[in-house]
Ligand SMILES: [Zn+2]
């Protein structure tokens with residue numbers, strides 16, 4: 001099994017949360033279940049690992 005950098009997050013393992021509306025942290029919702037107000041959430045594609053397993 002090979003590992004490949006996650007194309008969704010670019011290998012960072014984190015993505016900007018939808019609640020920011022593209023404004024970054026200042027646009028984040030403090031009550032957001034996804035990011036808790038940080039504006040950054042774990043990448044759903046790689047679950048925060050930054051890479052994907054490729055068969
Ligand atoms: Zn990812």
Ligand SMILES: [Zn+2]
Pocket residue numbers: 017018019020028029032033034035036037039040041
């Ligand atoms: Zn959020």
